[in-house]
Amino acid sequence: GRMRIDIVTIFPEFFGVLDVSLLGKARERGIIDVAVHDLRDYTHDRHRTVDDTPYGGGAGMVMRPEPWGEALDEVLTPDAVLIVPSPAGERFTQALAKQLATESRLVFACGRYEGIDQRVVEHAASVARVREVSLGDYVLNGGEVAAMAMIEAVGRLVPGVIGNPESLDEESHEDGLLEYPSYTKPAVWREREVPPILLSGNHGAIAAWRREQQVERTRRVRPDLLGDA
Numbered sequence: 001g002r003m004r005i006d007i008v009t010i011f012p013e014f015f016g017v018l019d020v021s022l023l024g025k026a027r028e029r030g031i032i033d034v035a036v037h038d039l040r041d042y043t044h045d046r047h048r049t050v051d052d053t054p055y056g057g058g059a060g061m062v063m064r065p066e067p068w069g070e071a072l073d074e075v076l077t078p079d080a081v082l083i084v085p086s087p088a089g090e091r092f093t094q095a096l097a098k099q100l101a102t103e104s105r106l107v108f109a110c111g112r113y114e115g116i117d118q119r120v121v122e123h124a125a126s127v128a129r130v131r132e133v134s135l136g137d138y139v140l141n142g143g144e145v146a147a148m149a150m151i152e153a154v155g156r157l158v159p160g161v162i163g164n165p166e167s168l169d170e171e172s173h174e175d176g177l178l179e180y181p182s183y184t185k186p187a188v189w190r191e192r193e194v195p196p197i198l199l200s201g202n203h204g205a206i207a208a209w210r211r212e213q214q215v216e217r218t219r220r221v222r223p224d225l226l227g228d229a
């Protein structure tokens with residue numbers, strides 16, 4: 001397949017849904033191979049312990065380095081990019097998604113508790129490229145939801161996964177602007193009309209109107225994308 005994705009998590013069942021979604025087709029076509037690994041398979045005690053108390057004190061638990069070391073020894077190859085979802089990571093953006101979509105191998109390390117012993121990331125960086133990535137400025141309970149979102153955002157950009165690739169060109173954040181509003185039949189719905197320009201057949205005027213809608217919507221909702229103050 002064009003891309004291989006390995007996911008290490010204590011909740012492997014969480015990723016079962018990847019079999020049915022859009023990525024399910026990509027997997028059938030052999031474009032994207034996904035393998036999920038249970039971190040507890042890399043523990044050796046009776047209780048399959050993956051966490052312990054934090055050095056220096058503080059609330060919560062930290063994920064032990066040993067199981068992670070053994071799991072990544074198995075899946076992390078030098079050509080891979082290790083993606084570690086984290087509240088303290090760089091922001092995940094469409095630009096990063098596009099960059100990751102060109103990679104042949106991605107490994108996702110999904111943490112829980114208060115995160116993973118930092119030495120795991122430090123060691124991994126001696127083997128492969130490592131990126132700690134945040135989905136946004138809000139706190140999740142673990143990395144699985146973030147990994148799922150990133151896998152979907154990256155997967156859909158891998159050539160052959162999306163049926164009609166031209167739809168990728170016009171979407172939000174593609175040209176740095178939010179997308180224009182979309183309409184379909186009926187022309188009138190609950191006494192609300194579709195903007196007449198869209199029924200005019202004047203494709204130049206329609207393109208101009210759509211661009212204006214993008215700029216206006218971006219200025220209203222996401223002025224930060226315009227570099228405005």
Ligand SMILES: COc1cccc(Cn2ccc3ccc(-c4cc(N)[nH]n4)cc32)c1
Nearest residue numbers: 085086087111112114135136138140142143
């Ligand atoms: C301050 O609160 C926390 C501090 C540390 C860790 C956790 C919980 N947690 C564990 C692993 C993990 C991986 C990713 C994320 C995450 C990513 C984004 N964008 N939000 N949250 C959260 C995670 C909570």
